[in-house]
Amino acid sequence: MSILVTGATGTIGSLIVQGLANAGAEVKALVRQSGKRAFPAGVTEVVADMTDVPSMRAALSSVRTLFLLNAVTPDEVTQALITLNLAREAGIERVVYLSVIHADRYTNVPHFTGKHTVERMIEGLDIPATILRPAYFMQNEFMVQQAIQDYGVYPMPIGSAGVSMIDTRDIADIAVAELLRRDNAPGALERVTLELVGPNVLTGASAAQVWSAALGREITYGGDDVAAFEAQMASFGPSWMAYDMRLMMAGIQMHGMQGTEGAVERLQAILGRPLRSYEDFVREAVGEA
Template sequence: MTILVTGATGTVGRQVVEQLVKRGAEVRALVRDPAKADFPAGVTAAQGDLLDPDSLRRALSGVSALFLLNAVVPDEFTQALIALNVAKDAGVGQIVYLSVIHSDVYVNVPHFAGKFGVERMIEQMDVSATILRPAYFMNNDLTIKDVILEHGVYPMPIGGKGLAMIDARDIGEIAAIELLRRNEASGANHVERINLVGPDTLTGADVAAIWSEVLARPIAYGGHDTGAFEQNLRHVMPGWMAYDMRLMSERFLSDGMVPAAGDVERLTASLGRPLRSYRQFATEIVASA
């Protein structure tokens, strides 16, 4: 059994690779430059690009399962459809796709709508597939830790509905478990969706309160100004992406990212341990600062 992991050098993909290796799987990682790849022993780096069908054909040769992760880029949807078509032609029978929670609800947010389109294609394929739908990554907040630590403000406009934030390490482990479960399962092909959530559904005020407790000093919530959020993001990312993130944050305010009944219990049972909490995440950040 060989599993191809795309996005293998990123926040989640690297966790998937490491968890698969721990479980004895044969892992092939798709990378643009194998010379720069730094993976655990035994992982094969396959040179390729999601917009290059020939390189995908080579990377998918002899592969039984695919972990498909697409970065938020302008051609994300095209990349995913090419990868799935080539995987189908190569006879890959098991797929785990990293989508996003409420992809069918946040219909005006470009990268959510694109992921939902990919989900629809997977439903039309004759494969055994798990669609993982993670909520907001706690790890996103690494990018604003200096604002929290130095200025005493939690600046993400996540609103008052609540987000069931999840740690990327938990996402990676659950993805590895699903890849191996899919490969070992027998019976008719089917598609299953799993919400990936953390143990707590937190508002902006909740997150600020956690930081206040961990740091033992007041941390304020920055509020709901999505326009200012977009303008700040323009300093570190292209305008189209900053606008995409603004649209997402507006849906945070209107809809939140709330788990369905039983989501937390299901994930806890799959992992065999509690999900990592935001408080644990914040404590680790402070300890390493």
Template sequence: MTILVTGATGNVGRQVVEQLVKRGADVRAIVRDPAKANLPSGVTVVRGDLLDVDSLRSALSGVSTVFLLNAVVPDEFTQALIALNLAREAGVERIVYLSVIHSDLYVNVPHFAGKFGVERMIEQMGLNATILRPAYFMNNDLTIKDVVLGHGVYPMPIGSKGLAMIDVRDIGEIAAIELIRREQAAGPSPVSRINLVGPDTLTGMDIAAIWSEVLGRTIAYGGDDTGAFEQNLKQFMPGWMAFDMRLMSERFLTNGMIPEADDAARLTALLGRPLRSYRDFASEIAASAAAGRH
């Protein structure tokens, strides 16, 4: 049977595809431009778009399981609802949906509120799905590594409550494990939720300390100025998205991203290995930067 992966060329989607291929799954990926997809051999790549109903109907034909990942775009909510309605129409009874942790708490943050709306649809329409709820992707910090390395400042305003940051490689592997579990189950299983978190819940000061230790020099925490954060983001993303990210960072400050007591243990058992830590991530970047200087 066939597993359809949406968002297959993104940071998480690529990891999901690779992990599924590694496990011998029959993978179909829907992408906007197959010529640029560059996915592993054996993956069936189909051209399509989550707002193009005909292409999505075609992509869903003969599919048994769907991995639904929606990018942060203005019509993310619409894309997700269309995809789920078409999956239901096609008789797909096995779904894994990538939501976000605290989607029910960060109610004023557009891309969180949209994902919570999708979760409500999944439940009310009686779809058989696993809802994966990842915390902050530590790999997002690749975008600010030059600030850390070049200016000695960790600039993300994440505050003092703490974020249970997770590596996208762990997200991809857990998603693949869950997709295979649903795919191979005798019948559809009911809705379940899994918080995807890292092994540590880290504050801004904690992360600055990790960078200081890894680099062998002092890295300062840049502080909690979400307004300045928004203005910086507007230099390389649309204003609506920069504002969305500002609203998210404000909830970091007030609420954090705090895991449930058994989340990390559950994921460690699922993976059969330890979760990747932020220190691992920072060490990889530091080693790569050092190698680039030689």
């Protein structure tokens, strides 16, 4: 029996596939198109589409453990609910689901509420699962790094309420640990929810200071204008996604994005090491530019 990883060609999914392969697990990587990415030796590529029931039934056969990651798409909820229903149909009792922190609080943000709907299914049907709730990804900063370096402005409108950004490599390592814990268990384990946060609480101003220190010159915060952020996002992506991201940024400004007390310590106990800091991430990004 094997571990099926959805989203296997993406940033987090590919890291999870590699981590599981390094641990000697039997891994199946779900892809929509064959040959899109080279996988580690021993990883089996499985071609399927989450909206195509026959292909997903086939993909989930002979699978013991499922990692479920859905990209932000208009039919994200449909994909997730179909996949979970088919997993139950196949008798899979080991699931790790990648949700988002505060999915129940950002009620007007489409992809947050979508993930909360999936969480409600997991809870309502008592599916044995680990729900991973990550905060804002540090790697999102790659989208604006060039602008930071060229114009001396940190443009992400994250406000001043405080965001505990997390490195995607830490997300992947925690996911691998949970997948292996469930896969190696003699039976289904109780449901667990983990808030995935980094060790630093950042504001727009303090993030700009970190970039200033790494670049050796002043970087200023671009401010809280979410309308301008939406317009910029819409210039290179679909308008529905740009608006979704605008609503998320407005929510970050209002609510912040931080874990509950003890979240960092709990994650570091799982990892057996410290979480990666935002300062280290920025220094690494600048050094590789």
